Amino acid sequence: MTAPLPWPAPHRDTPFVGDVMVPGSKSLTNRVLILAALGDGPSVITRPLASRDTDLMAAALTALGATIERDATTWTVTPPAAVRTDAVTIDCGLAGTVMRFVPLLAALGGAPVTFDGDEHARVRPMATTIATLRSLGLQVDDEGRGSLPFTVHATGGVTGGEIRIDASASSQFVSALLLVGARFEKGLDLRHTGSSLPSMPHIDMTVAELRRRGVRIDTDEPGRWIVHPGTIRALDVEIEPDLSNAGVFIAGALVTGGSVRVRSWPRHTDQAGDAWRTIVPAFGGTVAEDGADLLFSAGESLTGVELDLHDVGELTPVIAAMAALADGPSRLSGVAHLRGHETDRLAALVTEINRLGGDAEELEDGLLVRPRPLHAETFRTYDDHRMAHAAVVLGLRVPGLLVENVDTTIKTYPDFAPVWERLMTQAP
Ligand SMILES: O=C(O)C1=C[C@@H](OP(=O)(O)O)[C@@H](O)[C@H](O)C1
Numbered sequence: 001m002t003a004p005l006p007w008p009a010p011h012r013d014t015p016f017v018g019d020v021m022v023p024g025s026k027s028l029t030n031r032v033l034i035l036a037a038l039g040d041g042p043s044v045i046t047r048p049l050a051s052r053d054t055d056l057m058a059a060a061l062t063a064l065g066a067t068i069e070r071d072a073t074t075w076t077v078t079p080p081a082a083v084r085t086d087a088v089t090i091d092c093g094l095a096g097t098v099m100r101f102v103p104l105l106a107a108l109g110g111a112p113v114t115f116d117g118d119e120h121a122r123v124r125p126m127a128t129t130i131a132t133l134r135s136l137g138l139q140v141d142d143e144g145r146g147s148l149p150f151t152v153h154a155t156g157g158v159t160g161g162e163i164r165i166d167a168s169a170s171s172q173f174v175s176a177l178l179l180v181g182a183r184f185e186k187g188l189d190l191r192h193t194g195s196s197l198p199s200m201p202h203i204d205m206t207v208a209e210l211r212r213r214g215v216r217i218d219t220d221e222p223g224r225w226i227v228h229p230g231t232i233r234a235l236d237v238e239i240e241p242d243l244s245n246a247g248v249f250i251a252g253a254l255v256t257g258g259s260v261r262v263r264s265w266p267r268h269t270d271q272a273g274d275a276w277r278t279i280v281p282a283f284g285g286t287v288a289e290d291g292a293d294l295l296f297s298a299g300e301s302l303t304g305v306e307l308d309l310h311d312v313g314e315l316t317p318v319i320a321a322m323a324a325l326a327d328g329p330s331r332l333s334g335v336a337h338l339r340g341h342e343t344d345r346l347a348a349l350v351t352e353i354n355r356l357g358g359d360a361e362e363l364e365d366g367l368l369v370r371p372r373p374l375h376a377e378t379f380r381t382y383d384d385h386r387m388a389h390a391a392v393v394l395g396l397r398v399p400g401l402l403v404e405n406v407d408t409t410i411k412t413y414p415d416f417a418p419v420w421e422r423l424m425t426q427a428p
């Protein structure tokens with residue numbers, strides 16, 4: 001099969017002025033799906049994200065016995081009637097939320113479950129998931145790899161109790177345990193023992209979603225979570241727009257001297273992407289509330305930034321693209337763990353920005369980006385949706401830039417390319 005032709009990135013010689021309603025949050029949709037499958041009755045999810053990562057989660061939960069009925073705007077999830085006893089295989093694709101969360105859910109079942117995924121999924125950090133399952137008393141066959149593929153041999157329930165893990169490579173190791181801990185016989189007393197813990201807002205989101213469903217969880221001590229055993233209540237919810245994915249439109253407005261209205265920005269949210277409210281002023285832009293929407297506008301200039309992105313690592317590729325177009329140098333820190341994301345994002349960003357004539361340098365825990373005049377090339381995406389997002393930001397200012405495999409954006413945003421094409425045909 002021949003690879004599809006690279007996609008011509010949208011370009012603007014004039015300010016990009018946009019009005020967007022982004023699809024639902026991946027992180028919320030996949031948490032809500034799992035919690036609905038563990039609930040004490042059916043739950044209705046309104047405006048879930050329908051994308052590769054959430055389809056994979058829905059398929060995994062269905063394989064484990066849940067029923068998911070989908071119509072245009074809602075998914076109704078009915079938990080399994082009984083613990084399954086037949087062996088199944090689950091495709092994790094490249095979805096961290098599927099490969100980290102679902103094995104813990106499978107541990108509650110009564111049969112072997114095998115996990116595998118895309119080629120690159122096999123090199124994403126999974127050792128903590130495997131070690132966690134083993135310390136909970138489960139047998140895991142991974143042939144010594146410490147990564148996908150592996151089989152979890154569930155035996156009909158988990159005792160739980162005290163457990164220590166090193167989640168410095170991904171917050172998802174913590175979230176995975178918290179999501180199921182109430183269903184362990186003794187609940188969970190979890191301590192993170194590693195040197196640092198990335199993506200705290202994602203853990204806070206997990207805790208908030210559990211509490212909304214009646215789960216008691218103590219978080220008084222940093223790095224420790226006590227989940228009391230009990231019922232996870234069914235809950236009907238509406239999914240918020242994905243604020244991390246909104247970032248590419250916000251960045252597009254800022255790098256072209258324009259503005260964008262992002263519709264229905266939640267006033268209170270646990271999403272990491274809410275950080276755009278502070279990141280945009282750091283680049284010299286402004287943020288204003290207008291009813292339910294937020295308006296992001298470019299300032300006089302696009303200033304270089306010094307940002308610690310430890311909590312919001314998934315925003316880094318788009319921020320790095322903005323930095324490459326800024327008026328001065330930027331230092332992005334706190335994101336060593338990005339080497340274990342969909343690709344090694346630090347290496348990929350340096351290679352691709354420099355391929356365009358830029359000057360990006362990899363640091364131990366981040367990037368140094370010095371703006372330089374850029375020229376068009378084919379920007380490689382390494383099967384990483386957020387590399388495609390970064391390419392669009394750059395292409396808005398670099399005429400003729402091509403994006404290799406823009407379809408990788410289906411991971412969290414299936415209409416990404418057509419939406420940009422439509423926006424480019426609109427005034428001004
Ligand atoms: O739990 C989640 O939904 C996520 C947690 C974060 O993972 P890491 O802690 O591995 O960065 C984030 O980057 C990812 O996009 C989604």
Ligand SMILES: C=C(OP(=O)(O)O)C(=O)O
Pocket residue numbers: 094095096097314341342386412
């Ligand atoms: C890191 C990301 O995804 P995942 O959930 O696959 O870890 C991401 O979307 O930026």
